[in-house]
Amino acid sequence: MPIKKTIRYTIHWLYKIIYQSSYAIMSKCRPINEKKVVMSLYRSNKLEGNLKAFYNEVKKLHPELEIQLIHPSNKIGYGMFKEIPHFCDAKYIVLDDYYLPVYLIHPRKETRIVQLWHAAGAFKKFGYSTVDTKFGSDRKYLEIVPVHSNYTHVYVSSEQVITQYAEAFNMPKGKIYPLGIPRIDYFSDEFYVKEIQQKLTKSLTVEQQRKTKILIAPTYRANAGQRETELNFSVELTNILKDIDSDKLLIFVPHPYVNKKELQPLLDLQHKHQEQIIIGENFSINEWMLVADAFITDYSSAVFEFALLKKPLAHYVPDLPEYQKNRGFYNSIENISDGTILTNSKQLLHWINERRTGEFYNTDRMIQYNFSVTSNVTKGIIEHLMNYPE
Structure with missing residues (x-):
């Protein structure tokens, strides 16, 4: 040693x-x-x-x-x-x-x-x-x-x-x-849901309120020698933002432990494209779920809770083989999630642009496996x- x-x-x-x-x-x-x-x-x-x-x-x-x-x-x-x-x-x-x-x-x-x-x-x-x-x-x-x-x-x-x-x-x-x-109880609390939806709506501009809202929440990645892969969601979104349809609003919620330096590309974009992307740090990810029309993550377990809302979800995982090697999974994504698997930026862009407000997504299998109560x-x-x- x-x-x-x-x-x-x-x-x-x-x-x-x-x-x-x-x-x-x-x-x-x-x-x-x-x-x-x-x-x-x-x-x-x-x-x-x-x-x-x-x-x-x-x-x-x-x-x-x-x-x-x-x-x-x-x-x-x-x-x-x-x-x-x-x-x-x-x-x-x-x-x-x-x-x-x-x-x-x-x-x-x-x-x-x-x-x-x-x-x-x-x-x-x-x-x-x-x-x-x-x-x-x-x-x-x-x-x-x-x-x-x-x-x-x-x-x-x-x-x-x-x-x-x-x-x-x-x-x-x-x-x-x-x-x-415990926190999924809030999804069935009508008073709470209405209150949070009103607060979130008021935090958006009139133009943002009209858009289809895509919630994006990547998992935490370790630093330095423990880092699983070099994928940076901020950079990935920066590269495709100019091609995202104007009727879409990206709501990016960083993990609580994320290094703030990694958010800089998105912070710069937010100043230039305020009507199309926001950093949603003022509310929790579960709160944003209540107004989101769709959800994108890589390996965050928040995807299971979003499944309870029966709305479209996807995993953006271009680094899947490397992540599997350096950290690994208890089960394959396909077995535990009904989300669409996206492996490159072209697929990511297409999936975002295909989304519409009010879409239904069947997640029954996913809910049955991941929730007993x-x-x-x-x-x-x-x-x-x-x-x-x-």
């Missing part, structure tokens, strides 16, 4: 020992607060998606609970020690993504660590499924920091994906429950969690 890596891992070991000890000492000084719920907001500075749905439903069903929102650093350093007092006495720790502190400790047996993973279905590989790949962590690091460990409850969208999540989180299947994705999801999860035997 290279000397630099050996030194870094040694530092991580020492940090872990100190962190575990600090947590253990503070836990002995504080009894479990049976009413305390800690929610970690890592993907966004505000409540969104699964955490927002869970928060709102808990407040309604269990107003006696005390919910505390934290904004984790998830980086080895002094900052993580300041988080220990917030979660060491919590009955519930609720996550929707990676949360480093709980992987470094020996949790109290009374604490329930709940993972409301932010993705539906099981598309591209992650976690322990990518060990020793270009994208994933190496085994030596995972011996020190067992990522995704200590979850007591993991809620996923479908019974068909339990095996994949058990592999990704390196955990027993018996702790993974196919009760659904599609209504009252959040309530079902909370009831399951709160009534779970000690």
